[in-house]
Amino acid sequence: MLLAILSGFILAILLPLLKNILRGGLFILLSALPLSLFVYFLSWLPEVKAGGDLLFSYQWVPSANVNLSFQLDGLAMLFCLLITGIGSLVFIYTSSYLKGHPYLGRFYGYLSMFMASMLGLVLSDNLLLIFIFWELTSISSFFLIGFNNDSEASRKSALLALSITGIGGLFLLVGFVLLNQAGGHYSFTALLNSSPDLASHPMYGWILFFLFIGAFTKSAQFPFHFWLPGAMKAPTPVSTYLHSATMVKAGIYLLARFTPVLGETVWWNGTLTLVGGVTMLYAVIHALFRIDLKGILAYSTISALGLIVFLLGIGTPESLLAATVFILVHALYKATLFLVTGIIDHETGTRDVTRLAGLNKVMLPVGIAAFMAALSNAGIPPTFGFLGKDLIYDATLRSGSLFVLLTGAAVVTNICLLFTGFKAGISPFVGPLPQEFKQVHLPSPLMWIPPLLLASCGIVFGLFPFLIEGSLLVPAVSSLLSTAPDFHLQLWHGFNIILLLSTITIGSGIFLFYYLQSSESKLAWVSRFEPFSPKSVLVGMAKGFALFSAAWTNLWQNGKLRHYVFTIMAFLTVLLAVRFLQGIRLNLNLQSLSDLAFYDVAVLLIMATSILFAVFTKSRLQALASVGVMGFCICLIFLFYSAPDLAMTQFSIDTLTVILFVLVLQKLPGYIKEESKAIMWRDGILAFCFGTLICILALEVLQEPLHREISKYYAENAYTMAKGKNVVNVILVDFRGFDTMVEITVLAIAALGVSGLLRLSTRKPENK
Amino acid sequence: MRSLIFRTAAGYLLPILLLFSVFILLRGHYLPGGGFVGGLIASIAFVLHSIANGIENTKKIFKFHPRILMPMGLCLSLFSGLSPLLVNKPFMTGLWFKEPFPVIGMVGSALFFDIGVYLVVIGVVLTIIFTILESI
Numbered sequence: 024m025l026l027a028i029l030s031g032f033i034l035a036i037l038l039p040l041l042k043n044i045l046r047g048g049l050f051i052l053l054s055a056l057p058l059s060l061f062v063y064f065l066s067w068l069p070e071v072k073a074g075g076d077l078l079f080s081y082q083w084v085p086s087a088n089v090n091l092s093f094q095l096d097g098l099a100m101l102f103c104l105l106i107t108g109i110g111s112l113v114f115i116y117t118s119s120y121l122k123g124h125p126y127l128g129r130f131y132g133y134l135s136m137f138m139a140s141m142l143g144l145v146l147s148d149n150l151l152l153i154f155i156f157w158e159l160t161s162i163s164s165f166f167l168i169g170f171n172n173d174s175e176a177s178r179k180s181a182l183l184a185l186s187i188t189g190i191g192g193l194f195l196l197v198g199f200v201l202l203n204q205a206g207g208h209y210s211f212t213a214l215l216n217s218s219p220d221l222a223s224h225p226m227y228g229w230i231l232f233f234l235f236i237g238a239f240t241k242s243a244q245f246p247f248h249f250w251l252p253g254a255m256k257a258p259t260p261v262s263t264y265l266h267s268a269t270m271v272k273a274g275i276y277l278l279a280r281f282t283p284v285l286g287e288t289v290w291w292n293g294t295l296t297l298v299g300g301v302t303m304l305y306a307v308i309h310a311l312f313r314i315d316l317k318g319i320l321a322y323s324t325i326s327a328l329g330l331i332v333f334l335l336g337i338g339t340p341e342s343l344l345a346a347t348v349f350i351l352v353h354a355l356y357k358a359t360l361f362l363v364t365g366i367i368d369h370e371t372g373t374r375d376v377t378r379l380a381g382l383n384k385v386m387l388p389v390g391i392a393a394f395m396a397a398l399s400n401a402g403i404p405p406t407f408g409f410l411g412k413d414l415i416y417d418a419t420l421r422s423g424s425l426f427v428l429l430t431g432a433a434v435v436t437n438i439c440l441l442f443t444g445f446k447a448g449i450s451p452f453v454g455p456l457p458q459e460f461k462q463v464h465l466p467s468p469l470m471w472i473p474p475l476l477l478a479s480c481g482i483v484f485g486l487f488p489f490l491i492e493g494s495l496l497v498p499a500v501s502s503l504l505s506t507a508p509d510f511h512l513q514l515w516h517g518f519n520i521i522l523l524l525s526t527i528t529i530g531s532g533i534f535l536f537y538y539l540q541s542s543e544s545k546l547a548w549v550s551r552f553e554p555f556s557p558k559s560v561l562v563g564m565a566k567g568f569a570l571f572s573a574a575w576t577n578l579w580q581n582g583k584l585r586h587y588v589f590t591i592m593a594f595l596t597v598l599l600a601v602r603f604l605q606g607i608r609l610n611l612n613l614q615s616l617s618d619l620a621f622y623d624v625a626v627l628l629i630m631a632t633s634i635l636f637a638v639f640t641k642s643r644l645q646a647l648a649s650v651g652v653m654g655f656c657i658c659l660i661f662l663f664y665s666a667p668d669l670a671m672t673q674f675s676i677d678t679l680t681v682i683l684f685v686l687v688l689q690k691l692p693g694y695i696k697e698e699s700k701a702i703m704w705r706d707g708i709l710a711f712c713f714g715t716l717i718c719i720l721a722l723e724v725l726q727e728p729l730h731r732e733i734s735k736y737y738a739e740n741a742y743t744m745a746k747g748k749n750v751v752n753v754i755l756v757d758f759r760g761f762d763t764m765v766e767i768t769v770l771a772i773a774a775l776g777v778s779g780l781l782r783l784s785t786r787k788p789e790n791k
Numbered sequence: 792m793r794s795l796i797f798r799t800a801a802g803y804l805l806p807i808l809l810l811f812s813v814f815i816l817l818r819g820h821y822l823p824g825g826g827f828v829g830g831l832i833a834s835i836a837f838v839l840h841s842i843a844n845g846i847e848n849t850k851k852i853f854k855f856h857p858r859i860l861m862p863m864g865l866c867l868s869l870f871s872g873l874s875p876l877l878v879n880k881p882f883m884t885g886l887w888f889k890e891p892f893p894v895i896g897m898v899g900s901a902l903f904f905d906i907g908v909y910l911v912v913i914g915v916v917l918t919i920i921f922t923i924l925e926s927i
Contacts, residue, residue: 667823671815675831679916682838686923745885746897747820755825756901756908760883763904764868767911771861774915778858778922 031139054114061107097498112473180253191240198233242274249558259365267358295336302329307439342418359396381456395478397448407485441532801843808836826905830912860914868907
């Protein structure tokens, strides 16, 4: 199991080496990986069906409660099959879609990394592991969305997607930590077995809040939906994979996964129903006015995700069943439509629905696939989509007191979804073929077989639901419910209100399709509302924040050293003054002054003289020299008070500092220019206050009782344990060797920084 | 600053100071000294030489840019810290040869660690000062 999950990462690592071997048409061989994973997961089907507790646990970081524990239940199985199944088709499709692309190897690397992260996400049993894989999907999808990295729009939307989903991921982490505090476990199964008291826990509201933000950002729910249409800048196979089956379903997966643990409360159901309902209506109405095929699909995807969240929110067994079936239905038809869109874009070079027509005449198999997908999308019998739609209406009708409202919302959404499906799947293929597309031809079978395969699944599952009912759907639903579900899928339920609603949906959808023509002007009309959309608000906030931080930085970091020193000292002075206002504990023992030797006094006198000299001299060089004198005096004091190591180091450092100063001095005017008297006074007073306060602080520190245990320990063990007699050195290279290691690393980084900055500033004039 | 006396003296001072820095480095484990001070003294030696003879001449003494010393030193320190792992001891455990070597004295992983520090310090100081010298 571990190998199955990690194989994608391993492949991604190996790809740079394999790239040269695979040059040419051999990239299709890579689809062997998702295909074999698909078969592997299929082989587990009987065990999952039997309801066995399939837990795989590997030790990883036991001290942090992170173990590689994976569980394969019905829900995970459904997602695994979607991920690997659609993954295989996308792998095959890509080998032809991006044929000859210079970075095809890189693309496959990202793709398999993404697949592996998704698999890890849906299989993880440990919450922290879920988080890790969750972030990995965000990161790998960032690379996939921004794959055309020479286009600025593509880079921007990748960044937008990463920031939205990444921030959501952080919220999720907080939610998981709270969940662990409330439930006492990081393991999901353990939480499940001890869940009853979670809903009454005082942190329950916060857990929901953080979890929801995480799920909503990932699954593009209103108001976080806007990253998804932008992510359409990615090559079409990416859109297919990310938006039909995987990435955006991660949030759905999470919500479904936590339904048995956290669900069945007013807050859970109410929030999900509301957010899902708003998302599905908002997005589907947006989708009506798009003219870009991918734009239509993007908004209808958001709407479908909203619908699933909505169903999860209703929370009855019927609605959970409907949600599960709809996940599969949607994955099948949406992936097909995306793949078809990719083919159209690839062959005709446009995705504008107002221009596309009659393509049936040149690429019939693609048209058939699209037609079947559109039927399934519309929920026209005998497709699988019809089953899904029936279940949705069944669920909303039985949802309790608000059933009229909820059913109404579902019907409106479904009508519009039907419209978008027809727009994307049927309208490019019917009607007269425009002159400009006469030369268009059918692409390689590698591209049109995958969508055809997926679309036929949608029909076959509709005709023979028993194929997947017992093996896939029942286990999936039962992992969402505490009790075993009891249902039977069939196409024909007899004449009832559900059938009536279905007929209404199909009828009005088809009417809408003929009545509402897409055009530029309608799109322009919709885009007038752009300034009020969540995206504009967020971008505006980001811009405002950037302006604010620029202003803030310029205020404090104005490039004048004098200003910096002044700020730092003034702040410290205020801080110390506030501290000393609360009382000073000074106990000067004048007796101890008596053992001052004459050389101490001499050094002090030299220091005092050189300080005064440094302050009042006009020559920069003289000031510098007197600062150097002061440094050497400090060395002497170290030496007198038995710190020879310190003295030696200080001595060499001081020498170097003076040399450095002298070097820089050549660039400065030789004499110090007088600032205005007021500024001199200001600086002088500040320096005096600062010095006094530091002096008081130093004296106060002496009052603290010294902890001698540590130095005693070092002194006693320096020779016995580290075989050294110089305790200072032994501490540096042995006891605290790790610190030293990090310190020299920091030193090296600082040196590189200095050299880089100086070179930059000296090179600039040459460039100009 | 290019006085004849200074230049001549710097020529003799360079090897003496370098020798002194190595001496300080090696005695560090028993007496005041160590890699950090040793490195500083060695860099002072080079800086002195470069002020007297010009930076180009000092660079000629090196076959490579002194910044290479930084990664070299870091690696040496890191590997001396990692070496106990080979004999199944925790990272940074001090390993020592049983018998002292002539002249050098006791040799152990801590010595190599200190040599690493010595090299890094030389590399850091010379990189900074050479860059400043060049940019003036």
